[in-house]
Amino acid sequence: MKIALASDHAGYELKKGVMSYLSEKGIDCDDFGCGPGEKVDYVDCGEKAIKKLLTKDYERAILICGTGLGMAIVANKHKGIRATPCWDEYSAEMSRKHNDSNCLTLGGRVIPLDEALSIVRVWLETEFEEGRHQRRIDKIIKIEEKYFKSKGKE
Ligand code: RB5
Numbered sequence: 001m002k003i004a005l006a007s008d009h010a011g012y013e014l015k016k017g018v019m020s021y022l023s024e025k026g027i028d029c030d031d032f033g034c035g036p037g038e039k040v041d042y043v044d045c046g047e048k049a050i051k052k053l054l055t056k057d058y059e060r061a062i063l064i065c066g067t068g069l070g071m072a073i074v075a076n077k078h079k080g081i082r083a084t085p086c087w088d089e090y091s092a093e094m095s096r097k098h099n100d101s102n103c104l105t106l107g108g109r110v111i112p113l114d115e116a117l118s119i120v121r122v123w124l125e126t127e128f129e130e131g132r133h134q135r136r137i138d139k140i141i142k143i144e145e146k147y148f149k150s151k152g153k154e
Pocket of ligand 1 (some may be wrong): 008010011042065066067068069070071
């Protein structure tokens, strides 16, 4: 699995911790900003990573800002993206089992590193349950088809 990562300045330190964790586990990932010492708008780095996810070169994205909320809003403006802010192992598990989350968002100012790593571990290990949850995802896809003009790519 290849993961596209991004953060703003408020998520930078946590992103570094997540990247070390992923590389220890042998999971391929690329960082689409921001870099050390940069002060950026979460919207810009978030969009960059999501565009990569939409190319299908990456299977998942992890986006980190101060709260995880701004990144989730940005990511969910893209067709086919189901971005879920997660705050503990349970929310991470459900985001995969029930929502088939393909983008995890985390808050660098609200989640300590050890908890964030547990969330990432559970989010990566948990499979989508399908069944009745697929029916609900299909309804979300129908909403996307109704309101999104672009096919997901520019
Ligand atoms: C940056 O100060 C902060 O607003 C941002 O990281 C994020 O929390 C927005 O949702």
